Amino acid sequence: MAENKQEVKQSKFGKQEKHKVAGVEYTFQFPGVKATIELLDRCKNRFGNVVDSAYFEEIMENVIVDPKVDWEYWETHDGLREVMNLADNFLGRQL
Numbered sequence: 194m195a196e197n198k199q200e201v202k203q204s205k206f207g208k209q210e211k212h213k214v215a216g217v218e219y220t221f222q223f224p225g226v227k228a229t230i231e232l233l234d235r236c237k238n239r240f241g242n243v244v245d246s247a248y249f250e251e252i253m254e255n256v257i258v259d260p261k262v263d264w265e266y267w268e269t270h271d272g273l274r275e276v277m278n279l280a281d282n283f284l285g286r287q288l
Contacts, residue, residue, distance in 0.1 A: 208287065212276070223284070229287065248281075
């Protein structure tokens with residue numbers, strides 16, 4: 194008799210990952226599949242290219258949950274590009 198096993202998949206929504214950059218630990222949190230796709234859509238120009246300033250702002254608002262960062266934060270902290278690349282990679286791995 195064959196066993197009828199159902200694999201229970203865990204939601205990626207809310208999944209977190211931590212990375213240390215320039216002495217600061219950043220916590221990323223996945224906002225969900227649809228929210229991530231919508232986030233990406235909001236960051237594209239009329240030619241379909243991602244606009245870095247818009248994309249970074251979305252990441253700061255919706256993905257980096259600790260510490261809370263904004264443009265002013267980066268005026269006194271190093272590692273903007275590295276943090277954004279790590280966050281982008283984190284989002285991409287969830288999709």
